[in-house]
Amino acid sequence: MYYFQESLSYIKDSVVNYVDIDYSLWITWFLAPLIITFLLPGIIGLFLYLSAFILYIYKLHWNTIKRTLQTGDKWDTARKTVGALWDAHGWIWHDYEINGIENLPKDGPALLIYYHGAIPVDIYYFIVKVLFAKNRLVHTVADHFLFKVPGFSVLAECMRVIPGTVQTCSNLLKDGNILAISPGGVYEAQFSLHYNLMWKKRLGFAKVALDAKVPIIPMFTENLREAFRTVSFGRRLFLRLYALLKFPIAPIYGGFPVKMITHLGKPIPYDENLTPEQLQTKVSLAIEDLIKKHQRIPGNILYALLDRIPQFRKEKSKNT
Template identity: 75%
Template sequence: MIFEGILGYLQNHIDIDYSLWITWCLFPLLITFLLPLFIVFLLYMTACMLYLKRRHWENIKATLQVGDKWEAARKSVGALWDTHGYIWHGYEIEGIENLPDDGAALIIYYHGAIPIDLYYLLAKILLVKDRLIHTVADHFLFKIPGFSIIAECMKVIPGTVQSCSGILKEGNMLAISPGGVYEAQFSHHYTLMWKKRLGFAKVALDAKVPVVPMFTENVREAFRTVSTGRRLFLKLYAKFKFPFAPIYGGFPVKMITHLGKPIPYDPGITPEQLQAKVATAIEDLINKHQRKPSNIFYALLERIPKFRKKHL
């Protein structure tokens, strides 16, 4: 009786067609905020895969005869992310020859709302060149449950000048975004937001390695941060050093990572001069390859080859 009464009330007082119309209108908005959760899902899937590899290492070692306990796990994770990039974003790399087949190099990249392009790059280089790129991440990530095992396997560190320089001196490649979370949250128009950060320049000069500039086309059309309430989010970030601006998106736009010509080590250059040189190189990549003003619709169209063009 109670159910019938409720049903009768709904039928008499609610316009079903209107409710369906509202649902239809709000559905795209709902989806744009839910899609970023898929990236979180992939990260936790990565953690789960790595836990499985660590738990059953002895069996894996006996089966695959791998010397490094993480090697099989890395290749599995790399295959997962490379496949996702290929299907969802038609991901490509231009200038892959600018990364060395052996020896050290420092990769400096523009930070999108979510650095999904970096994940794809790590996977591709691991599979194509059989090399692991070490990366520097913000401190808050290491407090997230499940991230520690990803960091252990994929060589992700908080990063100091000394530790980063040591990694490069050992002949490894290292990726750093000078803008970090600040750039990810508040750079809405592909503007570099490095402030006066010189750490990466000091690292490159101390380790005596070349710097490879990197930019990924349409990275901010894939995921964006909400610009409304920018002042509030800036104040919160300044106080807590945590990204509070909501992220939305997950759009399957075309993504191409552009790796510029290496900037060779120059013993006569200062950190300030090197920072300016690298910033100019990345800005040149942005101006050459990124459509401005940025547009999600055109970024989606660029999945079709005939709509691809250079943005001079």
């Protein structure tokens, strides 16, 4: 006991005599923003796993819940429970809203084509907003690697997320559903700068729309890349690694509580005379028009935070 107390006394004296407390506080203050910006993206991952945990509990206890709720769709109540969590998160953290929700059909199919952010939190918020406002579930297409992530499968089953081939997507639309696709996918999420579309020659969504004979609704979320960003240094290295591994490598930072508004453009009607290449061009121009109209370029995190102030947004609208 005596030696233990002596050891504590020695450590205390060493800290007092040899460590500059003011310097330590300065280092903490200096590094805090860096630590926070790289840790906050982990909150989204934690939130996803929380959602998966709730859904696993719901799935395991489905028989009991079914007898209680007397409903035919085992995921309906769970979907809205998880949706309430995401809706609350979007409202509190990003003051999230949708502009142009009237462009979505009350019933019948539609294909949503959207710009992919570093972390597509906007599509999570959008799905639950539409679920509560229209009582319609937006099916989505996700990259194949996500289905190998532990916990994602139950989320995909509940929220109707699919890997997505041309035929499966077309069949979904022919059954009268709403489907959302980001042609840029993970590549656009990792390497897009200043909201530029990175679709390459991906024509799958255009072939789906033409085969299913459905309208396309362009979609873009304002300030999406001010909420989460990928690091700008080492871009060439990350591009090479992505080309080799087909897996997102570039580090993501952020989690900033910026104002986010999803803008839905006017539906682009089905036109049998258009080729997939022509339709891709038409849709990309529609999304680029939404970006030019609603997004400050280059993006600015401070201004995106100020967008949460209604008066600031009015001044921004006047300037644009």
